[in-house]
Amino acid sequence: MAKILCVLYDDPVGGLPLEYPRDTIPVIGSYPGGQTTPTPSGIDFTPGHMLGSVSGELGLRHFLEGAGHTLVVTSDKDGPDSRFERELIDADVVISQPFWPAYLTAERIEKAPNLKLAVTAGIGSDHVDLQAAAAHGVTVAEVTYSNSISVSEHVVMMILALVRNYIPSYGWVVRGGWNIADCVDRSYDLEGMAVGTVAAGRIGTAVLRRLKPFGVELHYTDRHRLPEDVESELGLTFHDSTEAMVPVCDVVTINAPLYPGTEGLFDDKLIGTMKRGAYLVNTARGKICNTEAVVRALESGRLAGYAGDVWFPQPAPEDHPWRTMPHHGMTPHISGTSLSAQARYAAGTREILECFFEGRPIRDEYLIVDGGRLAGTGAHSYGEGNATAGSEEASRFKRG
Secondary structure (H helix, E strand, O other): OOEEEEEOEOOOOOOOOOOOOOOOOOOOOEOOOOOEOOOOOOOOOOOOOOOOEOOOHHHOHHHHHHOOOEEEEEOOOOOOOOHHHHHHOOOOEEEEEOOEOOOEOHHHHHOOOOOOEEEEOOOOOOOEOHHHHHHOOOEEEEOOOOOHHHHHHHHHHHHHHHHOOHHHHHHHHHOOOOOHHHHHOOOOOOOOOEEEEEOOOHHHHHHHHHHHHHOOEEEEEOOOOOOHHHHHHHOEEEEOOHHHHHHHOOEEEEOOOOOOOOOOOEOHHHHOOOOOOEEEEEOOOHHHEOHHHHHHHHHHOOEEEEEEOOOOOOOOOOOOHHHOOOOEOOOOOOOOOOHHHHHHHHHHHHHHHHHHHHOOOOOHHHEEEEOOEEOHHHHHHOOOOOOOOOHHHHHHOOOO
């Protein structure tokens, strides 16, 4: 029997909701392109309920304990004295989320001789040292596409919030004001602007589709060029590099995976080539942007605004400069963990576990590392190497 170590974020401050705003969520059977949503043998949760926090347990306890396995769930993940570090020593499976990642560094993998499977409940497995996982024969899997549309909706919301100066305007209302001039002195129309995405995979393409009706010029760059009919349908302009695309854009949205090739991509040099007053939106990974370079660009006016849903490390320390920089629209990493998304990635996590325990192949689209190398989606989206360096800084976060 196996020990499954599951790291999830803390429950709401007042505990799990006694009642939810909605009774149901829409039933979605497949994603754009035809990939089916997760297909476990069953679920032990109510879709639309809180599953991603500690008490929600991804709806796995009844399933796992019924099969004789041991499930340990914790939010205490950072530092050598954390419960995660202590329990990892004899764990067979680790489950984590990008929003509250349990960083599986090479050192931690070395300390876990029983570890065979690392599952990301969601998408994006950069919190795992993929090189070390491959070297130690650890399979890495994630629930691909489970929250891609969730994130794309968040991107569009953030673009509009920045360009229309929504957040400061809301603040005037909360403070009892009616300061119209103060609200509109940084407010523009999105219509007619040039918007570009760095990467046009599932999320990037979904963003482009949602932005087309706004009457914007659409640009993209990606290692894999989109089919000609998609470019024609959406009126896309392709650029062969990020460096070639960003100077022509009024808004840039980052939708690329994090690996050594994208780490620190948006530094002083690249941001310095952007239009003065451009907007940058990053719901991909915080480490794709140089922290201080973003701050400097906002302070100098090179960037008119930065909205991000991702930080490095996660959770971000209280003194992280992105909390206090001007003209930002930061959120904690929530874009992919709506109650709707939780139902899909919880079901996908169970599907992966069922395959693993029954000796059946895990879906190719869920695989990141398998058989000692990048595999499936991992081979398509990631590059060789490790992007977990510096993750120990997460231990400086203090719970409010």
